[in-house]
Amino acid sequence: MGKFLIVAAYAVYAAFWLRFLGHALVWRKASQRLEALGAPLARWSVKGCALAVLDVVLLGRVFIVNPALWIGEWVFHASFLLVVLRHLRFFLDPVPDWVWWMQTPGLIAGYVLPFALLYILVIRLLTKLEKYAAPANLFLLGLVLAISSIGVVMHGLFKPDLVDVKLFIFGIAHFAPAAAPGSVLFLLHFCLVLVLVLFLPTHIFIAPLVMLEARKREQALRLVIHEK
Amino acid sequence: MKNKRSFTIELSARQILELDACTRCGECLKHCPVQDVTGNPAVSPPEKIRMFREFIRATDGLKARLFGPAEVDQKLLQDFAKAVYECTTCGACGQNCPVGIFTQRLWPMLRKEMVKRGLGPIGAQAETPAAIKNSGNPYNKPAAERYKPWFPETVKVADRSDIAYYAGCTGAYEAQPMVRGDVLVLNAIGEPFTMLPPEEEVCCGFPLFITGQHDLLKDLVTRLVKGYKAKGVKKLICSCPCCVNIMTRDWPAIYGEDLPFKIRHITQHVSEAIKNGKLQLKNKLSEAVIYHDPCYLSRGVGVIEEPREVLRSIPGVTMLEFERHGLNSRCCGSGGAARKVFHENAIAMGRQTIDEAVAKKADRLILSCPACYAKVNEAMQGHKNQIRITDIMELVSGLI
C-alpha cells in the first residue's frame, strides 16, 4: 500500500505539472498577443489598485453580487489557506518559525473549514437562490469537505502517529520515500488530497489577474466617451 | 481533413486568460435575460466558456502541441454556435461576474471564430454583409429612403460644420420618431450641424461586428471617417448606442489611427446644451417616466447620468427607476442581433421590460436606442400590459 501511494503521489505530481504546462503554453501564447479591438485605455489609479486588492484578498466582487454566499466562500478560502500553511510542517525540516506560528490559527481553521463548506453546499443546493451548480465544482466541494472532515476526526479522535506521517510526507517531498503510516484514516485523507491535486482548478492561478484587469477596465470606462 | 486552426486566433491576451479564469460559479445566470426567458443553462456563460475551453484544449493544449491538434466534436461546436448566437451580448453576465470577465466584448469575438469556421452567423444575420454591400444598410432599404420619410422640412443641414449628426440605419429605417426627434432637438440648440448625404451615410459596422462578420468593417469605417473629415467635423453626434459603441471602442483600431473628431452620444450633447442655456425645455410634462438604460450605452460606454439629467430637466416630470438600472440594466431583448433569429426570446424579454414599467406605475417608458425602440414596440403588440413608449429625444423635441 505504502509503495502504491508513493507511486501515486509522484504520478499525481507529474500530472499536475503537465496540466499546468498545458495551460501555461496557452497563457504564453496569450502574453504574446496585442490587445484586441476596443481595449479601453486603462490606467492604474490608487483607488483601482485598492479595489483590486480587496477583490483578491476579500473576494470583494463576490460580496457585491452574492453576500450570502460570500461569507461562506471567504471563510472557506481563508481557512483552506491557513490549513495548507499549517500542513507545511510536514514538508519542511527544520520547520521555520512562521510555520509554527500558523499552527493554532491553522488548527482553528481546520475545524471551521467543513462548516464553511457545508454552508456553501446548503446555499448552492438547498436554497432556491442559485440557478446553476457546475458538477465539477460540487465534486470539488464534496472532496474538500471529505478531506477536511477526516482531518478533524484524526485530530480529535483517531490521531495517527505524527512522526510516521512526517517521515512519509517529508520522504515523498524530498524524493526519499519512507514507509506509510498505519492509520487508515490518514491513508484515506492522503488519497483524497491526491485526487484534489489532480483536479485542482486552474482558475485559482488566473482569476486574480483577471480581477485586477477588470478593475482597471472599470476605472477606464469614463475614458471611452467622456474624457476622450 | 482535420481543421488545424487554433481557437485562440481571434482572441486578445486578456480574453484567453478570461476564459481560463471562469470559476463556473453561476452568478451570471441570475442576471442573464436569456436565462430569464428560456431557463436553459446550456446557453449560459459558464457552459459556453466550458465548451470553448475544450476547443482551445483540442487545438492548443499540451497534447495538441505534442501530437497535433485533435478534431473537435462537431455536435459540441454546433451547440456552442447556437448558444453564442442566442445571447443578446448585453454584458449583464460580465457586470455581475465575481471574476470580472468582460463578456460584452468576449462573446462577439467567439462569434467571429464561429464565422471563420463556417458555423456562424445564423439565420437572417448571414444576409447582413450582402445587404450592406448592396444598399449601405443591413435592412437592404434604398439609400434614397434613408432620410426622406422622417427628416423635418424645417430643419436645415449645413454643408460643413464642427458638429455632425449620424442617424444610423436602425433609427433611419426602423425607429423614425427617434431620429426625427434627434434632428429637431439639434436644430433647437441652434448650432449648425452637418450630415453625410444618404448614400454616403453607410452602416457603422456594428451589425457586422456583433455577428462576427468583420470583413467589410475597414471599408465602411474608412468611408465614414473620411466623409466626416472632409466636412471639417470635430464632434460626431449619434443617438444609437450600438453605433456609439463601435465608433468609440473600435473605429480607431479599424481606421488605423485616432479619429479626427470626438464621438458623443446625443444625450451628452443635449444635457450640456441644457446646462449652458442653449436649450430650454419650456413645456411641462406632469408624468411619471421610467428610463431604460440600453446595454451598449450604459455598460458599453458608461453614458448613464446624461439621459437622466435631460429627463430631470423637464418641468413636472417624476423619474422612476427599474430595479436593475445603470450599469446593471436588464436587456430589453433586442441586443446582439439575436432578435433577428430568436424572435420569441426577444419578445418575451421586451415584455418583461414593459411589465416592470407598468408595475412601477410609470406613465411612459423612455428609451434611447433604436433597436430597443423597434423591438419593445413590437413586444407590446397583443400584450396584456400596455404603456406609452417614447424615445428620449422624441419626448424632448415635443417640449421645446
Ligand code: SF4
Ligand atoms: S459569473 Fe463569471 S466566473 Fe461565474 S460562471 Fe459566470 S462567467 Fe464564470
Ligand code: SF4
Ligand atoms: S451577454 Fe447577456 S444574454 Fe448573453 S449570456 Fe451574458 S447576460 Fe446572457
